[in-house]
Amino acid sequence: MNAMPVASLTGFRYRYPFGTEDALDIADLRIDEGLTVVRGGSGSGKSSLLRVFNGLVPHFHGGTVGGRAVVRGHDVITTATRVLAGEVGFVFQDPELQSVYPTVERDVAFGLENIAMAPPAMGARVGEALERTGIAHLRGRAVASLSGGERQRLALAGVLAMRPRVLVLDEPLSQLDEDGARSVVAILGALATNGTAVVVAEHRLDQLGLLDARTLTVKGGRIVDAAPLQPSRVAGMRVSPSVAHGAPSTIAWRLSGVSSGPTRTPILEGIDLEGRAGEIVALVGPNGGGKTTLLRTIAGLLAPLSGQVLREPGRVAFLPQNPMALLHRATVSAEVAWTVRGDPPSGDAAMLIAELGLAHLAARDPRDLSTGERQRAAIAAVLAGEPTIAVLDEPTRGMDDAARDALCRAVLRMRAAGTSIVIATHDKHLVAALADRTIAVGAGAARALASVAVA
Numbered sequence: 001m002n003a004m005p006v007a008s009l010t011g012f013r014y015r016y017p018f019g020t021e022d023a024l025d026i027a028d029l030r031i032d033e034g035l036t037v038v039r040g041g042s043g044s045g046k047s048s049l050l051r052v053f054n055g056l057v058p059h060f061h062g063g064t065v066g067g068r069a070v071v072r073g074h075d076v077i078t079t080a081t082r083v084l085a086g087e088v089g090f091v092f093q094d095p096e097l098q099s100v101y102p103t104v105e106r107d108v109a110f111g112l113e114n115i116a117m118a119p120p121a122m123g124a125r126v127g128e129a130l131e132r133t134g135i136a137h138l139r140g141r142a143v144a145s146l147s148g149g150e151r152q153r154l155a156l157a158g159v160l161a162m163r164p165r166v167l168v169l170d171e172p173l174s175q176l177d178e179d180g181a182r183s184v185v186a187i188l189g190a191l192a193t194n195g196t197a198v199v200v201a202e203h204r205l206d207q208l209g210l211l212d213a214r215t216l217t218v219k220g221g222r223i224v225d226a227a228p229l230q231p232s233r234v235a236g237m238r239v240s241p242s243v244a245h246g247a248p249s250t251i252a253w254r255l256s257g258v259s260s261g262p263t264r265t266p267i268l269e270g271i272d273l274e275g276r277a278g279e280i281v282a283l284v285g286p287n288g289g290g291k292t293t294l295l296r297t298i299a300g301l302l303a304p305l306s307g308q309v310l311r312e313p314g315r316v317a318f319l320p321q322n323p324m325a326l327l328h329r330a331t332v333s334a335e336v337a338w339t340v341r342g343d344p345p346s347g348d349a350a351m352l353i354a355e356l357g358l359a360h361l362a363a364r365d366p367r368d369l370s371t372g373e374r375q376r377a378a379i380a381a382v383l384a385g386e387p388t389i390a391v392l393d394e395p396t397r398g399m400d401d402a403a404r405d406a407l408c409r410a411v412l413r414m415r416a417a418g419t420s421i422v423i424a425t426h427d428k429h430l431v432a433a434l435a436d437r438t439i440a441v442g443a444g445a446a447r448a449l450a451s452v453a454v455a
Contacts, residue, residue: 004073006166006197007031007053011067014048014057014221016368023048024057024221026067031199035192037208038201040218041400042372046201047093049218050168053199054088055081072165086115089164093171093371093398095151096322104146104154105130105139111162129161134183145262148175148321148394149287149426156184167191169200171371173207174397175321177286177426181207203372203400250312252277252389252420253298258307260297266305267293269444275389275420277312280411282435283424284449289442291424292321292393298422299391312420314388321393323378327366332358335366335381349384355413356380356406371398376406383410390414390421396430408433 008031014024024045031053040046051057058065059081069076072087092098101107108129112122130136133153138146146154152175159167169188173181185207192198192211202208217225254274261267267290275281275298283291296302297309299318320326329335336349353362356376361369366377375398383390390411396404404427411421411434424441425431431438438449 005030005032005070007069007071009052009067009069012052012069013066014052014063015065016048016061016063019063022221023063024052026221026223029216029223031197033192033195033197035188035208035211035213036197036199037205037213037215038199038218039205039215040201042376042398042403043370044218045221046218047170047370048221050090050170050199050201052076053084053166053168054090055079055084056090087164088166088168089159089162091152091155091159091167091169091172093174094322094324095148095155095175096324098155098158099143099151102143104135104141104143107143107154108158108161111158115162125161125163129157132160132187133157134180147288147292148397149177149180152176153180153184153287156187160187164196166197166199169198169202171202171398172200173202173204175287175394175426178428180287181426185211203398249418250277251275251310252279252312254308254310255297255304256308256310258297258304258309260293260302260304260307262293262302264305267444268297268441268446271307271446273439273446275422277388277418277420278415279436280415280421280423280434282431282438283422283441283446284426284428284431284438285441290444290446291441294441294446295391295393295422295424299389312388315385317382317387317390319379319382319390319392319395321397323371323374324367326378326381327374330365331363332366332369332377332380333362335377336384339381340385343385348386349380352380352384352410355410357403372400372403375399376403379407379410383414386417387414387419390419392421392423392425394425395423396425396427404430 009026009029012026013022015022038046048057052069053071055076065077074084099107100110105126108126109122112125130139133156135153152172172184188198189211215227216223251274255271258271259266259269283294285291297304299316327335329338336353340349353359358376358380361373366374379395395407415421439446440449
């Protein structure tokens with residue numbers, strides 16, 4: 001072990017503005033070169049801890065702070081964030097919020113422009129980062145046209161172009177397909193092996209567990225466990241099993257000969273699909289393959305370029321990949337109340353809030369929650385009441401196992417009540433637990449898959 005740690009926290013306490021208790025209470029923590037994986041439930045303090053390393057806690061968020069935090073020899077409390085940014089690369093939970101320029105190539109170059117790198121060297125760095133993250137073919141694309149997984153790779157490419165000595169990543173695998181996740185894990189492993197200190201918070205640990213890493217478990221803002229990361233400790237995510245139910249009945253939605261895409265060039269062509277009341281359809285496939293386009297077309301948010309879309313009368317609930325696009329009201333309970341404002345009074349909204357483990361957060365501003373908590377708040381906001389069709393895009397993004405279980409219970413209850421549910425996901429365990437039918441989306445087409453058990 002090196003005599004000088006890459007980062008250390010001693011007696012470090014932090015409380016957000018208007019917080020009633022400390023978000024972090026770290027007695028003694030040392031980060032060395034190599035890979036450190038931070039574990040913990042939603043709202044445990046993982047993201048707050050990561051933000052100490054680049055100074056966003058406390059300089060950006062404000063609040064009260066005590067103790068000492070040092071990163072690469074810099075005292076975090078007395079060092080400006082612009083100085084720390086030269087040492088620490090940070091990939092946020094919400095890649096939608098990390099892009100600055102409208103095109104992929106310019107966005108990757110943003111950090112290099114800020115340090116006034118010469119154009120020839122900048123071009124080489126940008127090209128290397130795009131190749132390394134597997135998105136070189138997207139270099140001319142508009143950022144707004146990318147899928148969630150492609151945006152996650154874009155955010156990583158922008159950070160890698162800066163060649164930081166410390167790399168911090170918050171849920172970097174949450175929207176990636178299997179190939180993308182393997183690729184990013186390989187990148188992190190290579191960086192850690194070659195001397196970069198890599199700190200990553202992640203719920204998807206099955207592939208990270210194959211690397212040589214140290215794991216830190218955070219609970220209530222404290223480090224409660226520190227040990228080597230073993231594959232046996234992360235295998236086998238538990239989810240609620242699917243339950244038997246009657247055969248789906250009436251057709252709730254149908255696509256006939258549909259071609260669709262966000263521009264005049266279709267991403268999907270000649271799609272013939274239908275979904276029934278009381279049925280769960282899962283859409284799987286690679287990042288950028290068209291799952292979100294298909295969801296938006298089913299929901300009526302994207303008009304088809306050709307073909308016909310039919311939907312039964314009733315409300316269509318749509319959960320986008322970015323939950324912040326939905327959350328605009330002062331509290332979680334207000335968000336849910338707004339959804340059911342025109343419905344007859346019932347206890348469904350309160351039951352859903354409790355079912356998703358949000359009862360203790362009902363009076364909180366959704367924007368102050370962790371990513372996993374915000375995801376559950378957005379799910380509660382769209383699923384409240386009795387939608388005819390529910391369309392969910394990557395609903396388990398940022399969720400721990402307990403939250404996934406709660407989501408499964410809520411979705412199964414809605415299926416039993418007759419809602420037609422369509423879920424786009426890379427979470428194979430969620431598919432195995434919920435899907436009545438699985439549709440593979442990619443290369444402009446959609447095809448049904450046979451059911452496959454997940455070990």
